[in-house]
Amino acid sequence: xxxxxxxxxxxxxxxxxxxxxxxxxxxxxxxxxxxxxxxxxxxxxxxxxxxxxxxxxxxxxxxxxxxxxxxxxxxxxxxxxxxxxxxxxxxxxxxxxxxxxxxxxxxxxxxxxxxxxxxxxxxxxxxxxxxxxxxxxxxxxxxxxxxxxxxxxxxxxxxxxxxxxxxxxxxxxxxxxxxxxxxxxxxxxxxxxxxxxxxxxxxxxxxxxxxxxxxxxxxxxxxxxxxxxxxxxxxxxxxxxxxxxxxxxxxxxxxxxxxxxxxxxxxxxxxxxxxxxxxxxxxxxxxxxxxxxxxxxxxxxxxxxxxxxxxxxxxxxxxxxxxxxxxxxxxxxxxxxxxxxxxxxxxxxxxxxxxxxxxxxxxxxxxxxxxxxxxxxxxxxxxxxxxxxxxxxxxxxxxxxxxxxxxxxxxxxxxxxxxxxxxxxxxxxxxxxxxxxxxxxxxxxxxxxxxxxxxxxxxxxxxxxxxxxxxxxxxxxxxxxxxxxxxxxxxxxxxxxxxxxxxxxxxxxxxxxxxxxxxxxxxxxxxxxxxxxxxxxxxxxxxxxxxxxxxxxxxxxxxxxxxxxxxxxxxxx
Amino acid sequence: xxxxxxxxxxxxxxxxxxxxxxxxxxxxxxxxxxxxxxxxxxxxxxxxxxxxxxxxxxxxxxxxxxxxxxxxxxxxxxxxxxxxxxxxxxxxxxxxxxxxxxxxxxxxxxxxxxxxxxxxxxxxxxxxxxxxxxxxxxxxxxxxxxxxxxxxxxxxxxxxxxx
Numbered sequence: 001x002x003x004x005x006x007x008x009x010x011x012x013x014x015x016x017x018x019x020x021x022x023x024x025x026x027x028x029x030x031x032x033x034x035x036x037x038x039x040x041x042x043x044x045x046x047x048x049x050x051x052x053x054x055x056x057x058x059x060x061x062x063x064x065x066x067x068x069x070x071x072x073x074x075x076x077x078x079x080x081x082x083x084x085x086x087x088x089x090x091x092x093x094x095x096x097x098x099x100x101x102x103x104x105x106x107x108x109x110x111x112x113x114x115x116x117x118x119x120x121x122x123x124x125x126x127x128x129x130x131x132x133x134x135x136x137x138x139x140x141x142x143x144x145x146x147x148x149x150x151x152x153x154x155x156x157x158x159x160x161x162x163x164x165x166x167x168x169x170x171x172x173x174x175x176x177x178x179x180x181x182x183x184x185x186x187x188x189x190x191x192x193x194x195x196x197x198x199x200x201x202x203x204x205x206x207x208x209x210x211x212x213x214x215x216x217x218x219x220x221x222x223x224x225x226x227x228x229x230x231x232x233x234x235x236x237x238x239x240x241x242x243x244x245x246x247x248x249x250x251x252x253x254x255x256x257x258x259x260x261x262x263x264x265x266x267x268x269x270x271x272x273x274x275x276x277x278x279x280x281x282x283x284x285x286x287x288x289x290x291x292x293x294x295x296x297x298x299x300x301x302x303x304x305x306x307x308x309x310x311x312x313x314x315x316x317x318x319x320x321x322x323x324x325x326x327x328x329x330x331x332x333x334x335x336x337x338x339x340x341x342x343x344x345x346x347x348x349x350x351x352x353x354x355x356x357x358x359x360x361x362x363x364x365x366x367x368x369x370x371x372x373x374x375x376x377x378x379x380x381x382x383x384x385x386x387x388x389x390x391x392x393x394x395x396x397x398x399x400x401x402x403x404x405x406x407x408x409x410x411x412x413x414x415x416x417x418x419x420x421x422x423x424x425x426x427x428x429x430x431x432x433x434x435x436x437x438x439x440x441x442x443x444x445x446x447x448x449x450x451x452x453x454x455x456x457x458x459x460x461x462x463x464x465x466x467x468x469x470x471x472x473x474x475x476x477x478x479x480x481x482x483x484x485x486x487x488x489x490x491x492x493x494x495x496x497x498x499x500x501x502x503x504x505x506x507x508x509x510x511x512x513x514x515x516x517x518x519x520x521x522x523x524x525x526x527x528x529x530x531x532x533x534x535x536x537x538x539x540x541x542x543x544x545x546x547x548x549x550x551x552x553x554x555x556x557x558x559x560x561x562x563x564x565x566x567x568x569x570x571x572x573x
Numbered sequence: 574x575x576x577x578x579x580x581x582x583x584x585x586x587x588x589x590x591x592x593x594x595x596x597x598x599x600x601x602x603x604x605x606x607x608x609x610x611x612x613x614x615x616x617x618x619x620x621x622x623x624x625x626x627x628x629x630x631x632x633x634x635x636x637x638x639x640x641x642x643x644x645x646x647x648x649x650x651x652x653x654x655x656x657x658x659x660x661x662x663x664x665x666x667x668x669x670x671x672x673x674x675x676x677x678x679x680x681x682x683x684x685x686x687x688x689x690x691x692x693x694x695x696x697x698x699x700x701x702x703x704x705x706x707x708x709x710x711x712x713x714x715x716x717x718x719x720x721x722x723x724x725x726x727x728x729x730x731x732x733x734x735x736x
Contacts, residue, residue, distance in 0.1 A: 118587060119587075119590070122587070122590065122591060122594055123594055123598050126641070127641040127642075130586070130587070147641060181641070182644055182736060183582070183583055183641060183642055183643055183644040184641045305639065306635050306638070306639075307632065307635035307636050307638075307639050309635075310628070310631065311632060
C-alpha cells in the first residue's frame with residue numbers, strides 16, 4: 001500500500017482506534033484535512049477556537065481513558081493549543097496533538113504562520129516530535145500514541161511540516177506492530193519486597209489513613225483500591241483529582257482533603273501514624289504547609305512516576321509501578337496474611353474521626369432566600385445520582401462546591417482542571433465527554449467568569465448536537481479571587497467584579513440552545529428537572545447566586561491540616 | 574554538594590534543549606554542561622556538573638530519567654571517577670614573560686600550541702581546581718582569552734555507562 005503523508009496520518013489514527021478528533025484547519029494542515037475529507041473512519045469535530053479543541057479532547061480522554069486527539073495548523077493554531085496542552089500535562093492526561101508546520105525548507109525563515117511548535121510546547125508535553133522525513137511519519141505516530149498512553153500518561157505533540165504530507169509524494173506504508181524505545185520503559189510491576197514492607201507497615205498501624213489522587217483514576221484502579229480499603233477497614237480520602245476513585249457515599253470515605261477538604265479528612269491526615277498514598281503527588285493545595293504535614297506518619301507511596309516520590313515529602317516505603325498492579329499485589333499479600341489490625345485500636349481511631357465529622361464542616365445556610373451555590377450542587381446531585389452522570393467544571397468557587405457537594409460514586413465522572421487550574425476548561429471538556437458518552441447526562445458546573453473564556457464552543461455543540469446542561473453559578477464576581485481579597489487583602493476587591501455581563505439566556509438562545517434564568521431558591525429544583533427532562537436540548541441554566549458566599553472550610557496558605565478555618569460565624573473549639 | 578551526572582541520550586535534534594529546559598524550568602543549577610556523540614552515532618554523552626542538596630540531586634536524576642530521550646544516566650560522584658576539563662588560553666607573552674610563562678606551562682603539564690611574537694595559546698587538561706590554579710598563577714594581566722570545555726568524566730574500574 002502506497003500512501004501520502006496525509007493519508008498516513010489518517011491511516012495511523014484508524015489503526016490506533018481513534019473515532020473522533022477535534023480540530024481547526026489552516027494552511028499548513030490542509031493536506032491532512034484533504035486526506036481527512038476522503039475517509040470515513042475518523043469523525044472530525046470542528047471547534048471554534050483551538051483551545052476548545054484541546055480541552056474537548058482532554059474531556060474525551062478523562063472520561064474514556066483513551067487518548068484524545070487534536071488536529072490544528074501551524075503558528076496561531078498551535079499556540080492557541082498551549083493552555084490546553086499545559087492543562088492536560090499537569091493532570092497527566094493522554095493526548096496526541098497533530099500540528100501542521102510550514103514546509104521543511106521554510107523552517108527557520110520566519111515564514112507565514114511559522115512558530116517553533118516543538119520549542120513552545122516542550123515544557124508542557126510529555127514528549128514531542130518534529131517529523132522531518134515522510135519515512136518517519138508512521139513510526140512517529142505509533143510512538144506518539146504509545147508514549148501518551150503508557151507509564152504516567154501525558155500529552156504528546158507531533159509537528160508535521162506541510163511537504164511531509166504532500167498528496168503527490170507516496171511511500172509504501174507499514175505500521176509498526178510494536179514500539180520499542182530504548183530510552184523509554186515505564187515500570188509496571190511494583191517491587192515485591194517493597195510491597196511486603198508496605199503491607200507490614202499498614203497492618204501495624206494504629207491510626208491508618210489512605211490518601212489517593214488522580215493516579216488511581218488514570219490507572220483504572222478503583223476496583224482494587226475499593227477492595228483493599230474495605231479489606232483493611234481504614235479511612236480513605238481522595239484529592240480533587242482523585243474523586244470517584246472510591247465511592248463518595250461509602251462510610252469509610254471521609255471526603256476530599258486539602259485546602260477546601262473536609263475537617264475530618266484533614267485532621268485524620270494530621271493525626272495518622274501510617275499513610276498510604278496512592279497515585280497522588282503531594283500538591284501544595286493538598287498538603288498545606290509541608291512543615292506541618294502528617295507529622296506522626298510513616299508514609300507508603302505508590303506511583304508510576306519515580307520523580308513524584310519524595311519530591312515534596314519524604315517517603316518511607318516507595319513503590320514504583322502501575323497503581324492497579326501494585327494494589328492488586330498488595331491485596332494478595334494482605335489476604336495471604338493472618339495478621340489484621342487490632343479491631344479495638346481501629347475502633348478508637350474511627351471514634352475520633354466521628355468526633356471530627358460531627359463538626360459538620362460543610363454546613364451552610366439552608367434558610368436563605370438567596371440561592372446558595374452549595375444548594376444548587378446538592379440538588380444537582382440529588383437529581384442525577386441515579387443516572388450515569390458526568391460533571392465537568394471550570395475553576396474557582398463553583399469547582400470547589402462541586403467537589404464538596406457532589407458525591408462521586410465512580411471514577412472518570414468528575415472532570416476538572418486540578419493542576420493547572422484553567423478557567424474555560426469546563427464547557428469544551430463537557431463537549432468532549434458528551435461526544436464519548438452520548439447516552440449519559442453531562443453537566444458543566446461553571447461560573448459567569450470562567451464560562452466566558454471558551455463560551456464560543458456553544459456553537460460547536462449546536463453543530464454536532466452535543467446537549468449538555470450548563471449550571472452557571474452566577475455571583476457576578478470571580479468568586480475565589482473575591483474570597484481571597486476578602487480574607488487576605490482587607491476587602492480590596494481589585495478587578496474581581498465583572499461588569500457588563502451578557503444576558504446568558506439570550507446568548508444561549510442566540511446559539512440555538514435553551515436558556516433559563518433562576519433567581520429564587522424555590523425554583524432551583526424545577527429548573528434542573530426541566531433541563532434533565534429535555535435530554536435532546538442543551539440547557540444553559542443561569543443561577544443568580546449569593547454574591548458573597550465563601551468556600552468553607554479552608555486552610556489558609558502557610559497553614560497545616562490541623563489549622564482549618566470553619567467559617568466566619570463558626571470557629572473550631 | 575557538587576555532582577557530576579553523566580547522561581547517555583538519543584542523538585536527536587532538541588534533546589539538548591530538553592535537558593537544559595528541564596534545569597531552567599525547575600530552577601536547578603548547571604555549573605557546566607558538555608555534550609558530543611559517542612562511538613555509537615545514535616547516542617550522545619552529556620556531562621552535567623550541578624550543585625544541590627541530596628534531595629535536589631535525587632530529583633534531578635529522576636527528572637532527567639523521565640525525559641523520553643534519556644537512555645541511561647549515572648552520578649559519577651557516587652563512586653571513584655576520572656574528571657577532566659580542557660583549557661585553551663591565549664596569553665600575552667612578551668619579553669621576559671615569555672620564558673616565565675613557558676616554565677609555568679611545564680609545571681602544570683600544559684602545552685604551548687600556537688606562538689606569535691606577542692602571544693601564546695596554551696592547551697591544558699586537568700580537573701577544575703588545577704585549571705583554576707594555573708590561571709591564578711598566570712595572573713589576570715597576561716590573560717587575553719579563556720575557553721574552558723567544562724568538565725567531562727568517566728567512572729573508574731569496571732563500571733561502564735553504555736547501551
